[in-house]
Amino acid sequence: MADETRVQIEERYEIHPQFLFRWEPSQEAYVLLYPEGIVKLNQTAGEILRRCTGRMSVSDLIADLKAMFPEADADMDRSVRAFLEAANAKGWVRSKA
Amino acid sequence: MPKDGSEVRLDGQGNPLWLLLELTYRCPLKCAWCNNPLDFDHYRNELTTEEWMRVMREGRELGALQLGLSGGEPMMRRDVETLVAEASRLGYYTNLITSGIGLDSDRLQALKDTGLNQIQLSIQSCDEALNDELVGTRAFEVKLDVARRIKAHGFPMVLNVPVCRQNIDQAPKILAMAEELSVDYLEFANLQYYNWAMLNREELLPSRAQLQRAEVDVRAARQRLGKRMTIYFVVPDYYDGRPKACMNGWGSIHFTIAPDGTALPCQEARVIKGLAFPSVRNASLEWIWKDSPTFNLFRGEAWMKEPCRTCSDRTRDFGGCRCQAFMLTGDASNPDPACSLSPHHYVVREAVAEANAPGRWPRPLVRRQAGAITTAFAGE
Numbered sequence: 001m002a003d004e005t006r007v008q009i010e011e012r013y014e015i016h017p018q019f020l021f022r023w024e025p026s027q028e029a030y031v032l033l034y035p036e037g038i039v040k041l042n043q044t045a046g047e048i049l050r051r052c053t054g055r056m057s058v059s060d061l062i063a064d065l066k067a068m069f070p071e072a073d074a075d076m077d078r079s080v081r082a083f084l085e086a087a088n089a090k091g092w093v094r095s096k097a
Numbered sequence: 098m099p100k101d102g103s104e105v106r107l108d109g110q111g112n113p114l115w116l117l118l119e120l121t122y123r124c125p126l127k128c129a130w131c132n133n134p135l136d137f138d139h140y141r142n143e144l145t146t147e148e149w150m151r152v153m154r155e156g157r158e159l160g161a162l163q164l165g166l167s168g169g170e171p172m173m174r175r176d177v178e179t180l181v182a183e184a185s186r187l188g189y190y191t192n193l194i195t196s197g198i199g200l201d202s203d204r205l206q207a208l209k210d211t212g213l214n215q216i217q218l219s220i221q222s223c224d225e226a227l228n229d230e231l232v233g234t235r236a237f238e239v240k241l242d243v244a245r246r247i248k249a250h251g252f253p254m255v256l257n258v259p260v261c262r263q264n265i266d267q268a269p270k271i272l273a274m275a276e277e278l279s280v281d282y283l284e285f286a287n288l289q290y291y292n293w294a295m296l297n298r299e300e301l302l303p304s305r306a307q308l309q310r311a312e313v314d315v316r317a318a319r320q321r322l323g324k325r326m327t328i329y330f331v332v333p334d335y336y337d338g339r340p341k342a343c344m345n346g347w348g349s350i351h352f353t354i355a356p357d358g359t360a361l362p363c364q365e366a367r368v369i370k371g372l373a374f375p376s377v378r379n380a381s382l383e384w385i386w387k388d389s390p391t392f393n394l395f396r397g398e399a400w401m402k403e404p405c406r407t408c409s410d411r412t413r414d415f416g417g418c419r420c421q422a423f424m425l426t427g428d429a430s431n432p433d434p435a436c437s438l439s440p441h442h443y444v445v446r447e448a449v450a451e452a453n454a455p456g457r458w459p460r461p462l463v464r465r466q467a468g469a470i471t472t473a474f475a476g477e
Contacts, residue, residue, distance in 0.1 A: 020190055
């Protein structure tokens, strides 16, 4: 698998309107709800998706996360973009035109 | 393919995630595979709106996230919109599971306004004559119309096709119909053989060759449609040799409430005779879930017999379905006979062989209808 993703840093992602994304206190986690399905997200995934509001570019999103997790590894750019590509492939998010 | 690696496997951490409300057993359709009890017409005392409200509140307090409104036909109740409004307020993701009958434009709009999240619509064929023959009433045109209006209202839609011998060969045409309707999720629901489906099993069970052809069609459609439509197709356990991880385990994440308030670990659980199922009319959901003997009966592994007890798959399939074990072997703690390792697996093999025997005498289908059969002599 190549390192490059198709996610471009100037793109702005939003949660696909078919999914409901929210904090669920009983799980102490962000969850994605869809027809008869539930995905519980780990902390990083939840923090990325929380920023997929359609207003923030991928580069701003990464900068924001770096400020929140200053000790995170240097590879954050790549891993965030890889996650967004996976989330896009699953239909959770879409790039806002 | 990109990797995800970010999903966390979700269990309820001991709490229910799914609350299924069977609001009523009343239904305008007469499907020969209905999963409602054979004596459905004996249940007349449906919970009131207030009682369902309390059930939803208590379920949410236990951590349930998904709410299913089902039946029978849930739209037979005039209070669905009221219940959806309360469910939305409580923070559920609400799923309406419907035949489409009774879902007129006013009610659809009211459901949209009260926050319903998605609609699962059943359809039995891509062909009016076959569809209406299978459900025993004129329904096909109504369903198509409802499907279009569901999309026009902007709901995500699951089209649920109960798969049987009579309709499975239409898979390519059904796929095309679903595509034309802009369905988001198409579910080929292989029948689960309980209650009415069990009564008609020999006539409904598709052949292995039919299933294999349908699988090929589904695979091709998945390639063609990609993200546009998600297609579910699970090989029925009768042919798989592996038991289904039924309900993710007894009393694990699923909580079903029958129209009369009976609390069940799964919709079919009443087929197991001799169990006392608690009622929400005289107990809290918390007590039922955590403390009632019936919900605890098949939790964990202590109840398991060999070969389940030492099987490496036991944490994945939980020994299969308790209801099926009871129905086909007479003991709910036996391994599910759908499993090829079960000493009773021959029962399933025989059922498959009988349904596919050359020269078999085809029997009529018994449609779900009050008075069609009597359960008086069947230990009901």
